[in-house]
Amino acid sequence: xxSFSKRILEDDSLTFAEKIxxxxxxxxxxxxxxxxxxxxxxxxxxxxxxxxLAIKVFNEMGLKKVFDPKRIFLYLDHTYPxxxxxxxxxxxxxxxxxxxxxxxxIEGSISHQTIMEEQIVPGTLLMGADSHTNQAGALGAFAxxxxxxxxxxxxxxxxxxxxxxxxxxxxxAGKFRKGVFGRDVIMRLIGQLxxxxxxxxxxxxxxxxxxxxxxxRACICNNSVECGAKNSVFEYDKITESYLKRVGRKPxxxxxxxxxxxxxxxxxxxxxxxxxxxxxxxxxxxxxxxxEAEGVEVNEAFLxxxxxxxxxxxxxxxxxxxxxxxxxxxxxxxxxxxxRVYLEAIMKGYVAIFMQAxxxxxxxxxxxxxxxxxxxxxxxxxxxxxxxxxYTGRMGALTAKVYLASPAAVVASAIEGRIADPGKYL
Amino acid sequence: xxxxxKGKAHKFGDFVNTDLIIPFRFKSRTNDPYELAKYAxxxxxxxxxxxxxxxxxxxxxxxxGGGSSREQAPIAIKYCGIAAVIAESFARIFFRNAIAIxxxxxxxxxxxxxxxDGDALEIDLKExxxxxxxxxxxxxxxxxxxxxxxxxxAGGLVEYYRKNKRFPWE
Ligand code: SF4
Numbered sequence: 001x002x003s004f005s006k007r008i009l010e011d012d013s014l015t016f017a018e019k020i021x022x023x024x025x026x027x028x029x030x031x032x033x034x035x036x037x038x039x040x041x042x043x044x045x046x047x048x049x050x051x052x053l054a055i056k057v058f059n060e061m062g063l064k065k066v067f068d069p070k071r072i073f074l075y076l077d078h079t080y081p082x083x084x085x086x087x088x089x090x091x092x093x094x095x096x097x098x099x100x101x102x103x104x105x106i107e108g109s110i111s112h113q114t115i116m117e118e119q120i121v122p123g124t125l126l127m128g129a130d131s132h133t134n135q136a137g138a139l140g141a142f143a144x145x146x147x148x149x150x151x152x153x154x155x156x157x158x159x160x161x162x163x164x165x166x167x168x169x170x171x172x173a174g175k176f177r178k179g180v181f182g183r184d185v186i187m188r189l190i191g192q193l194x195x196x197x198x199x200x201x202x203x204x205x206x207x208x209x210x211x212x213x214x215x216x217r218a219c220i221c222n223n224s225v226e227c228g229a230k231n232s233v234f235e236y237d238k239i240t241e242s243y244l245k246r247v248g249r250k251p252x253x254x255x256x257x258x259x260x261x262x263x264x265x266x267x268x269x270x271x272x273x274x275x276x277x278x279x280x281x282x283x284x285x286x287x288x289x290x291x292e293a294e295g296v297e298v299n300e301a302f303l304x305x306x307x308x309x310x311x312x313x314x315x316x317x318x319x320x321x322x323x324x325x326x327x328x329x330x331x332x333x334x335x336x337x338x339x340r341v342y343l344e345a346i347m348k349g350y351v352a353i354f355m356q357a358x359x360x361x362x363x364x365x366x367x368x369x370x371x372x373x374x375x376x377x378x379x380x381x382x383x384x385x386x387x388x389x390x391y392t393g394r395m396g397a398l399t400a401k402v403y404l405a406s407p408a409a410v411v412a413s414a415i416e417g418r419i420a421d422p423g424k425y426l
Numbered sequence: 427x428x429x430x431x432k433g434k435a436h437k438f439g440d441f442v443n444t445d446l447i448i449p450f451r452f453k454s455r456t457n458d459p460y461e462l463a464k465y466a467x468x469x470x471x472x473x474x475x476x477x478x479x480x481x482x483x484x485x486x487x488x489x490x491g492g493g494s495s496r497e498q499a500p501i502a503i504k505y506c507g508i509a510a511v512i513a514e515s516f517a518r519i520f521f522r523n524a525i526a527i528x529x530x531x532x533x534x535x536x537x538x539x540x541x542x543d544g545d546a547l548e549i550d551l552k553e554x555x556x557x558x559x560x561x562x563x564x565x566x567x568x569x570x571x572x573x574x575x576x577x578x579x580a581g582g583l584v585e586y587y588r589k590n591k592r593f594p595w596e
Contacts, residue, residue, distance in 0.1 A: 195441060195489060372454060389493060389494075
């Protein structure tokens with residue numbers, strides 16, 4: 001590490017985002033929030049609906065070589081396996097590109113969960129052609145989303161510009177009540193901030209949030225883009241350390257926010273008074289206590305997406321569904337967030353419980369989360385989902401309605417056929 | 427790139443997200459910009475592309491382009507004939523993507539009160555100003571500086587790279 005980076009890391013007046021973007025910058029002059037940094041990218045991800053466009057742009061610029069194929073990952077995950085010929089052709093384009101350039105293609109496992117399980121480490125800078133790239137902040141990385149053209153430029157140059165964000169700190173206090181989860185915490189924050197409340201800003205999680213598991217951190221960091229956050233981070237700690245040990249990796253750099261760092265804003269969330277939350281259809285910030293939507297009949301309950309549906313969520317779902325049945329007339333679609341989660345769910349016997357309950361268990365894909373296959377909604381259908389977005393038309397027909405809630409609330413609603421509080425099934 | 431644009435405004439409200447601009451199932455199956463353009467603003471008005479004349483503008487409210495990183499959103503807008511988007515504010519990734527693909531995105535707080543659906547507007551891309559030809563009032567959009575301005579002037583990242591054989595940050 002050079003002396004500039006050392007000085008930056010020891011500077012107590014800087015936030016996590018200010019520190020890491022300085023360390024990764026080619027500018028080599030101390031930058032503060034608001035400045036534009038040109039940064040070296042440690043890892044870049046794209047997926048099957050942003051990657052093909054990035055490949056097209058890469059070719060249009062006449063580029064042939066990528067800066068470092070070992071740092072570039074393309075995931076075939078959104079519509080996997082291909083739901084039709086058009087998708088199959090785009091998947092083929094991605095495979096061919098990876099063969100030519102030496103980049104890695106990963107099939108049938110959603111990018112944000114997989115990169116946490118297999119590739120990313122604390123102290124790295126991840127750029128993703130996908131808005132939920134934020135998720136990797138759960139492991140102490142700086143991770144954010146961009147579009148396809150800029151991704152093509154990263155593939156070629158290994159660099160990109162980033163405005164150093166102001167940071168908003170979220171202080172969590174208290175203990176979870178029964179039936180309340182990390183997902184309710186982030187939903188509450190989105191409700192308070194509004195869908196653009198953290199636009200251009202970074203989030204840092206503090207207080208009791210530091211006791212959250214990696215799965216819960218992943219959910220929170222993923223979903224934080226729904227208030228516009230540029231990145232969202234849990235600092236490296238003992239919990240990160242033991243997760244990394246389990247998956248066999250080591251941090252690249254440990255970066256902690258300075259104790260005198262300046263925050264644009266501080267927010268408090270009190271777990272003691274937090275109830276299960278629900279997001280009403282069409283906008284991600286229409287967040288209310290779940291009790292306000294209880295009783296709404298649902299046609300589909302979707303337990304999937306990278307926002308949730310990790311092992312922690314499936315363990316709760318299996319516990320709730322054991323010996324119970326999904327209400328006839330309601331379909332419960334369970335879509336694991338990665339291949340690893342898929343396999344573990346099989347080994348643990350969860351899948352048998354889900355099948356006996358009458359649920360449908362799919363392979364790992366974005367699927368219903370983006371209305372591309374495996375659980376698309378028809379005209380006027382109603383769905384409760386633990387995916388991140390409830391926008392009009394997101395999961396299918398423009399007239400369909402999507403409510404968002406925690407995985408436990410999704411399962412309780414599947415059992416009753418209408419939106420229900422998970423408390424009594426836990 | 428033309429520096430003075432004249433055209434009619436199509437007005438939209440606040441929080442137009444990228445799923446509304448183009449749903450995933452249409453944007454994820456092709457790279458052809460003209461095919462994507464057939465679905466521009468589908469979530470609000472599936473007939474929108476038929477109503478656009480080349481060189482028209484979109485005027486919208488807060489946080490235009492929130493949500494997904496899909497660059498197909500600004501592409502669909504651009505290739506259905508829209509020459510610029512003027513909004514109260516833009517979501518982060520949409521704004522970056524607009525610069526990257528060369529779709530002028532002008533941020534003017536208060537614009538939704540100053541322009542009606544169907545108004546004729548004039549945009550000066552050199553000065554980054556918008557004039558409402560009905561009311562005669564003119565507005566300054568927020569400017570970007572440094573190489574972002576160079577990118578805007580070049581008409582996007584591909585054009586910039588083709589001309590200079592390097593990226594602006596190199
Ligand atoms: S599951 Fe949904 S949120 Fe996650 S990457 Fe896929 S589309 Fe995005």
